[in-house]
Amino acid sequence: MDVGELLSKALSHKADKSSSNNPSIKRKSDAAYENGDYDKRRREEPKGITDEEREKILEMLDNEPETEALDETNLKKMLLNFEKRVYKNQEQRIKYPDLPEKFMDSEIEVNEIIQQMHVIATAPDLYHILVDLNTVQSLLQFEEGATAVVDSLLEKQVVAILVQNLERLDENNKEEADGVHNTLSIIENVTEFRPECCTEAAQQGLMVWLLKRIKAKMPFDANKLYASEILAIILQNSDENRLLIGEYDGIDVLLQQLASYKRNDPSNKEELEYMENLFDAMCSCLMRTENRAKFLRGEGLQLMNLMLREKKLSRNSAIKVLNHAMSGAEGADNSQKFVDILGLRTIFPLFMKTPKQAKAGPSSEELEEHITSIVASMMKNCQATQRQRLVNKYTENDHEKVKCLSNICRKIARTPFKYLDKVRTVDDQIEREKQRMKNRGEEIEDDDEFYIRRLEAGLFTLQLVDYIMLEICATGPSSVKQRVMQILNMRGGSIKSIRSIMREYAGNIGDAKDPEAKEEEQERILQLVDKF
DSSP: OOHHHHHHHHHHHHHHHHHHTOHHHHHHHHHHHHHTOHHHHHHHSOOOOOHHHHHHHHHHHHHSOOOOOOOHHHHHHHHHHHHHHHHHHHHHHHHOTTOHHHHHHHHHHHHHHHHHGGGGGGOGGGHHHHHHHTOHHHHTTSHHHHHHHHHHHHHTTHHHHHHHHHHHOOTTSHHHHHHHHHHHHHHHHHHHHOGGGHHHHIIIIIHHHHHHHHHSOSOOOHHHHHHHHHHHHHHHSOHHHHHHHHHTTHHHHHHHHHGGGSSOOOSSHHHHHHHHHHHHHHHHHTTSHHHHHHHHHTTHHHHHHHHHHHTSTTHHHHHHHHHHHHSSGGGHHHHHHHHHTTTHHHHHHHHHSOOOOOSSSOOHHHHHHHHHHHHHHHHHHOOHHHHHHHHHTTTHHHHTOHHHHHHHHHHHHHHHHHHHHHHHHHHHHHHHHHHHHHHTTOOOOOOHHHHHHHIIIIIHHHHHHHHHHHHHHHHSOHHHHHHHHHHHHHTTOOHHHHHHHHHHHHHTOOOTTOHHHHHHHHHHHHHHHHHO
């Protein structure tokens, strides 16, 4: 007999006993006699419980944990108990790393308290307690329990509730400013734990609040830095969020904030990190074609070009932004405009001599890739007058600046050797790895992974430089091609090798959105190869 049956039996017995002392119940019983239902009711009446069963019920009730209504005090007690158990578990894990049996009991205790904490999801009005006590960080150390809690919180639209709480807080008050920071910490932890929730979080008001906080005319502080970091995070892997920020005029907000660093460097490393977060967010935004048009209308090209001229800490990241704005067929308008605003005067000196890595931003090799990609994008996208101005840059006023022409050609001809050696090294490693796989009887199903490794080793930059070389030799004056061939011969370069690299490049061009554009680009590159 289980506890449910025992309780049912006990309650029935209690009801019978109380009915003998209740006149109204007695009168109903008397009526039953008169209606002839007595025998039937007698058969249905429960029999009394034994002393043994009564003791068993009382024992079960004594062992049943008391359940109190979840209020602020009880929640704080629960969270304090959780933190104590977590600390004890961590302490034992560090003390006995190779003896799991030593910390097994503490693991069970932590699991028990986490199960009790599931009730928190039913009380959204108490979520601020988790913020104030900064419990989420400890909770996320335990994946299984955290999964249940985070999923429950997301079902209750925790981000929307947290954003509403953020709107009410006054950051002029230190305690409330700390509350904002802790709230952002919860949001960051949730998005790291469930990256797929970034889109939903942005739609629940987070995007609007972040943009509002970033553009607020307040002294730079930790909360402004945190807001920029979360903005970069939710834009990183969500195409929907990139579209959403454009609809909220977020491109203009980012440009306005970045304009502060065109002539002035960040005052400290925290502000430097803030600036880099804004640049990262902008690069993510520019992956959407719609945002590239907004970037163009907002004079983003002019701002980036000015940063290149001023040579401040923002310059290297501005190069990265320009690459994102001008790459691909979607970057045609920006490429044309960049030539119109005299961008060739700023980008070509950097093409000749790659700037050094700054305190933050891309590495030297990444910068070289970005700059080369910008030049290649202009060669692809510029038409009519802009293209003629670009080609003329290689001759500099009818060959008067022979030194500049020589330097540019030498740069183009020299760079392939630098990257070709790196790519060949990786190719050798890949071939040895493939041979080992064959010896073990493993099948090599897909070469995409190996191709990506080659791109990362410098093949992509090598392809871009070779593309520029083919373009200027095919469309520029004959003197350009003669100079390129002269330097290739001096360095022992191989036309066959360049053609092979470009054919591979053409074969791996991918554009799932527009197969026709992909085919046209492949044909154009192969025509350049044939002319070289």
